[in-house]
Amino acid sequence: MTANILFAAQSESWDRYQTPLTRALDRTGLAYDLRLDFAPDQVDYIVYAPNSSVQDFSAYSRLKAVLNLWAGVEDVVGNPTLRVPLARMVDHGLTRGMVEWVAGHVLRHHLGMDAHITGQDGVWRTQVPPLAQDRRVTVLGLGELGRACAASLAILGFAVSGWSRSPKTIAQVTTHHGDAGLAAALAAAEILVLLLPDTPATANILNARRLAGLPRGAIVINPGRGALIDDAALLAALDSGQVSHATLDVFRTEPLPADHPFWAHPRVTVTPHIASATRESSASEVIAENIWRGETGAPFLHLVDRALGY
Incomplete structure (x- = not known):
């Protein structure tokens, strides 16, 4: 079965992530479809930046997880329409x-x-x-x-x-x-x-x-x-x-x-918020591993505790 993956972030992020994320997903051996647009009821995973246009998750009826591209989740963790696991970015x-x-x-x-x-x-x-x-x-x-x-x-x-x-x-x-x-x-x-x-x-x-x-x-x-x-x-x-x-x-x-x-x-x-930033190559490996885990029944990594907010 193919895992449908929606990349929901600003367009410049897609330009940076498309190649390394595709490579990382290919290495998992999974059948997948990675796109910028899907019908909401066809999406299994959302690779997500909180500043994306996706703010209402209620239509994503078969969604398994939201995988945050950022370390910070304060702009999404309280979203009342998000009822599936949310993983924060923990990247080497x-x-x-x-x-x-x-x-x-x-x-x-x-x-x-x-x-x-x-x-x-x-x-x-x-x-x-x-x-x-x-x-x-x-x-x-x-x-x-x-x-x-x-x-x-x-x-x-x-x-x-x-x-x-x-x-x-x-x-x-x-x-x-x-x-x-x-x-x-x-x-x-x-x-x-x-x-x-x-x-x-x-x-x-x-x-x-x-x-x-x-x-x-x-x-x-x-x-x-x-x-x-x-x-x-x-x-x-x-x-x-x-x-x-x-x-x-x-x-x-x-x-x-x-x-x-x-x-x-x-x-x-x-200093202009430069202390640390997500690197596309290593972050893509984290995202791909969590999708592999979701498809094989293994537990997701780096899940957010909604009660604590992180």
Whole structure:
């Protein structure tokens, strides 16, 4: 039996994905038909980007699963017409990209590189940074991306703590969980990395009270989601010196508006949502494997827990 696969994303995504996804599906040995358009009652799987034109799933009567092309599912998980399994994108390329971006910026702030890169003013700056073992880094969020980043920072020698909603165990990482553990995780964060999902429970998790719980002069690095931070509270903490610098890759509105105060603040680095991106070749392998699983009766990988939102 042929598996009918609807590719529901922007046209430029089809241009990038058609060849690698076809190759990955061919390697499964399945009979399939991959298209941009089907009658809804003929679709078995939807390869999906939340910004596609497909927003009502109720007509897809034989649909087996929706396979998200993005790591984030906050724009689809609450859709009341979606009643089949939803898989998020967990992709080796995406994970490695995030690890490299996070490690690069943690090392940048740990070593004080900005002073030497921008301070070409004739001043001989001799301050030596501590070793990584003496620098405390905390990662909030220990899902696939957070676990990988925490583990990699620990391998580099940093004193790493992590926090998650439920208990996690990671070699060489001190882990905390639940409401009680959050204060302890923040108190250990000379450098704080935010890698939580965007859910009602995580909105503004870094507010004025929690920013005050950081060591004075802490660094905030956010490649997770813009809604994790109360922007006004962060700006106030930067102005007071409670936070010495914020490197931000994600924002509530993207692109970040030209008049947003983050652009002009001397203690903020803005990067344009480039910390990590899905690589078409490796993402296609993930999609193809889940379709193979659906057709052979194996359990789907990377399913979203609707109650938790990720």
